[in-house]
Amino acid sequence: MKKLDKELRVMLVDGLGGPMSRRGFIKRAGAAGLLLGASGFIAACGDKTTTTAAGGGTQEMSKELFFYNWSDYIDEDTLPNFETEFGTKVVYDNYSSNDTLLAKLQSGATGYDIIVPTDYMITTMLGLDLIQEIDLDNIPNVANLYPRFREAPFDPGNKYSIPWQWGTTGIGYNSAKVPDFKPSWEMLWDENYSGKITMMNEIRDVFAVALFRLGYSPNTRDTAQIEEAKQMLIEQKPLLKHYTSDTYIDELASEDSWLSHGWSGDVFQAQLENEAVMYAVPEEGSLTWVDSMCIPKDAPNKYTAEVFMNYICDPEVAAAISNYVYYASPNEKAEEFILPEILDDPQIYPPQEVMDKLMFLEELGADTELYNTAYQELRAS
Amino acid sequence: MTKPADTGMTEASAPVILGQNSGPLSRAISRLRGHSFAVANLLMAPTMLWLLLFLALPLGVILVYSFGSRGTYGDVIYGFAFDNYLRAFSPIWLPVILRSFLFAGIATALTLAMGYPLAYFIAIYGGRRKSIYLILVMVPFWTSYLIRTYSWIVILRSQGVVNTILQWANIIDNPLDLLNTPFSVILGLTYGFLPFMTLPLYASLEKLDKSLIEAAWDLGASRIWALLTVTIPLSIPGIIAGTLLVFIPAVGDFVTPDLLGGPDTLMIGNVIQQQFLSARDWAYGSALSFSLMAILLIGIFLYVRKVGTENLA
Incomplete structure (x- = not known):
């Protein structure tokens, strides 16, 4: 019902x-x-x-x-x-x-x-x-x-x-269009899907993806690590359809996007409209929120x-x-x-082994500025 | 350029502008004229109060913010430093500002190219259907700009209206990438601001003295020459008003590039919005806003001066 x-x-x-x-x-x-x-x-x-x-x-x-x-x-x-x-x-x-x-x-x-x-x-x-x-x-x-x-x-x-x-952040993907999907953040850098990938328009969430992929904490205050993540995200930019925190639901459903960085529940909404849409939490680890x-x-x-x-x-x-x-x-x-x-x-x-790799974003106080600046440089690049 | 129009308007507005008959209305008007200064002040008071409360005051707040700095948790720490302005003019924003001006400029040119013939048609050939045409121009305003922009997503996306028709007609094999491109952003801006161009152009063309055009024809000017040397120069006030009404909001727009844009269509409006919301650096966002306003004001000043201030009267 x-x-x-x-x-x-x-x-x-x-x-x-x-x-x-x-x-x-x-x-x-x-x-x-x-x-x-x-x-x-x-x-x-x-x-x-x-x-x-x-x-x-x-x-x-x-x-x-x-x-x-x-x-x-x-x-x-x-x-x-x-x-x-x-x-x-x-x-x-x-x-x-x-x-x-x-x-x-x-x-x-x-x-x-x-x-x-x-x-x-x-x-x-x-x-x-x-x-x-x-x-x-x-x-x-x-x-x-x-x-x-x-x-x-x-x-x-x-x-x-x-x-x-509560929920998690992960990848919403179209299982029909992306048959070789594996639960890894690498998928969002796959050149075969250029133009069909979206990232969220959220400063910390976007950096968390690159930081997880690099094996760092999403709450790092280390400028070198943040810089490394920024470079990785700049490399990704030409592959992206756009940065969006909301329209990806619709885009996954209409198959305009095949790989979307997004919140679990949002992807499930797309799933209701398009059965090929699936959700996965990457094995490198991801964010959880409540x-x-x-x-x-x-x-x-x-x-x-x-x-x-x-x-x-x-x-x-x-x-x-x-x-x-x-x-x-x-x-x-x-x-x-x-x-x-x-x-x-x-x-x-999620099963226990996934739960173990989930982290909360922490408020970094004054160091939030490090991410703000890096994100501006990413978006303006 | 402000002499009273001789057609159309005259019958409707005659009793008000001319004091020939000695009815009570015209007597009241002439009495008011005696106290014109006091009356003018009285009439202006509500607007001035409104502008003070909702324009000057908020701008003042933003100005104060712009010299402050970001607190640990994103609050504003008041101070007096120019750091935010130095950051606002940092070279990383140069491409973003240039892009904003380019997109807004193209959109303004397109709205002018489409709005002028449309306004001309309504003003000159509209006849008794004028008001219907004008309402049709304004109808889109009855729907939220957000909804209208969302509907462009439905039209432009890969399984959208345009691609479906083109594929059905066998014109293309694979869907075109129309959405999330500079094209879709400029299209969205052009669509959204077209009425802002059309209406002032209409107002300007409608009060144009048509006998001047006829005189030009009688004196041997071709239709095109009459258009170029009589009609267009006489409608310059409308062109100036229209271009400003379109260009200024288009430069600072963030909704259109956010919804229809791609990774490379960031406009300055998006940057400012980001400072106020996700980055929570209101001081920096305020400095960016003021810098943009300053650039625009200088630009408008030069533009209006070049095209001729007297035409605005």
Whole structure:
């Protein structure tokens, strides 16, 4: 049923010019319209309910909860069920890149109770003092999570974040057009597929590919290693169709791209439209990421946000989300409710030997500049 | 160049511009004229306030940012240093800036080449269907620019409309690489900005005194010669307005090269966008924006001076 729903949705959305990505379509709209978007917050702020004071310890449910999440990233029933159970109306808004989310928070646009940044972005937001500590007493269901998400390097002990969904970065490929595919980053440098290869338009992600291929850490601060990676990426440039973080879903589906560097769930969306599309995590190692719920510093309804987080950590609720969006759940107890086709899919739940080679991107603080500069030189070359 | 037009416009606008009859409206107008300075200020106030709040103030903020630097987590540290400007004029961006000007220039020339005949046709031969034609020119604006640009992907991609038709007609065997090329970016810019060229050209041609063209013909000028020596010089204000309205946003556009471009079509707008979003170096992005604005302002100044400021009046 759910799968059918999703296919229908993809078809409908495709009619508008391409499938939506969790991190996709409105990215540019968001970038172009930061100001416009901010108006939504003003409205949100005006509606603040009186039951909880900002930052106060009120243990009372508010009338409304302002939830800001990635687009296309929730089961259709999750919010209605929560509303029925708790009598709180959820005001749900979407974004499609961490950068948009951060820019909005930084520009002072607040009023949201829950946001869902990605791992490294949590470090950034903590550094910028944009999120606040969570009261885990209100979230007993956090015990349902896998240990590795309870002790994640960016937030050990879930002091600031409760994981939502996780996935990997890898290669989406067309198994019919690329019969000699092997799970290696080398494929993205294969001259036989010149013009049919896409790379993401993400600074750190692009460098991670070259760094993994060279056997270095994707979080290196070594300028010589970054320079070596840059040269490798410059060599790759003539083979590329373009750099894109969203349209590759559509391009994989329409066979305009045969080899795309991309996020797991995005490739699965292309798979729904074109059965020849497959996903692999290269054996040199790759990135893993987890999007986690956080509470902004001046969230009006902190307690309600924590109740909502607890609700999401309920095994059945968590499973329903995975069953709908086809990403892996950080919830261990949810396994028994997740569709076998998802749980047994090595593309979604990778085997242990792959898991061992997955790394998180780390926020490098001032050294981020090394990557920014190198990426500019790559793109301008 | 501003004498009142003698055809078309006259009947509609006569009661307002001429104070011949002594109706209450014209009396009110002449009374207003007495206080023209105060009235002008009053009329300007909302716009000035708007411009101050939403143009001058944000520009001021960006100017302040541009002298700062990037904090550890991508925040702006205020200061007073020219480092960002030195980086903005670093040689690595030269090819990117030249490419932006080249693409925008070609797109401007193409919109002029297509927009002029179109505006001329509507203004001179539109007759009573003028407003329908004008609405047709503006219809694309009813759809988001993003959606319209996405639809070019559907048209140009390898299994897209163009390639499918060409292959079906046996004109080509393998799909052409139309998308993600300089061609597709220039096409996208041209398509997107065509109305910005057509409308000012139309406004200019529509108020053109047609009897001057007839006089040129009567005096023995060929059609082409009359076009070159009478019509086009008289429509220079429209040409200037149109080229500026197309060229300036096209130089800084980032959506079109992002969606339709390839690895080698990076434009300066993309670079600036990248600084504000993924690189999170707002100070550098601000300096790049100001540098681009400075270059454009100097260019516009020289251009308008060359073509003749008095024509803009």
